[in-house]
Amino acid sequence: MLFRSSIALVALLALALAAPRTGIAQSSPFEGKTITIVVGFKTGGGYDRTARILARHLPKHIPGKPTVIVQNMPGANSITAANHVYNVAKPDGLTLGTFNRNLVLAQLTSVPGVKYDMRKFAWIGSAASETTILAIRADLPYKSFEEMRQSGKTVVIGATGPGANTYDFPLLLKEFLGVNLKIVSGYSSSADIMLAIERKEVDGRAGSYTSMLQFIERNLVRPLVRARAAEPGIEKLPVDEDLAPNPRARAIMALRSAPEVIGRPYVTTPGTPENVVRILREAFRSAIKDPQLLAEAEKAKMEFEYIGGDETLKIVNEVLAQPKDIVEAFSQYIKFGE
Secondary structure: OHHHHHHHHHHHHHHHHHHHHHHHHHOOOOOOOEEEEEEOOOOOOHHHHHHHHHHHHOHHHOOOOOEEEEEEOOOHHHHHHHHHHHHOOOOOOOEEEEOOOOHHHHHHOOOOOOOOOOOOOEEEEEOOOOOEEEEEEOOOOOOOHHHHHHHOOOEEEEOOOOOOHHHHHHHHHHHHHOOOEEEEOOOOOHHHHHHHHHOOOOOEEEEEHHHHHHHHHOOOEEEEEEOOOOOOOOOOOOEHHHHOOOHHHHHHHHHHHHHHHOOOEEEEOOOOOHHHHHHHHHHHHHHHOOHHHHHHHHHOOOOOOOEEHHHHHHHHHHHHOOOHHHHHHHHOOOOOOO
16 A cells, blocks of 8 residues: 555656646747847848847747847937837837947937837847947058048048947047048948948948958958957057047047947847846847857857846946036037937
């Protein structure tokens, strides 16, 4: 009798231990679902290319292995995409957003059309830290930033528009460092600017080092100056704020570069359940460290670096806590286009 009771007890324990595993497998909020990554720019640029690589590798790191697709939603330097993820998307973790890292500066300076609060997004993290550089066509005679500045000749820089690093970085170089730059804005993506450089319609562009690395290696463009964050290969380039003529100029340049640690931000809608956010964060971290993703990124001449959601949110909070006088001075130069 005791023997039979022991067998029954063992059987019940086995069922009890098996039940939670089955429940977890069936309760994945992503099983049979589709996750959409909303990209705030058109196809071909760095944000888009990063999102498409992630979309190919994220599914295997998410319980339930959902389909992941990319939807491009350009407009107002990606304010349109941020507003959509913040206000329209359901808080279920099925919509991720990646957009202009400088949107925190748009909020800081009270740009019309901003209908989001960067502090309230559910932050997944960042796929890379980015350093902004200014690069010019390699066939131009200037071997250094100082040579270009001393020449006094006009150098035409292609840009998307105010609020993007393609525009703001050269604007501050022009305003504070005395280099004769003519900024031509209106390009819809960094890829379009690179085409313009190849056609010699413009002389150069500003943008992230990683997105321009393949063109530097092709000897199409030559980097001349960078922002504060250092990356392998450009450590010896002069830093814009180190060349600043006064503390005011240095403070403005430093604030402009602050979001670059955020690099390629990824968020989901405010109000998304904490357990869903945790799953997405862990999947995001695992995907970016996946050897297959890293191999694809290396082939594409792109850098991936995991930065956690808490760290990116901390930077957002620091930017939005700037003193009023610094914000007012900054707002005189950095403006967002529609």
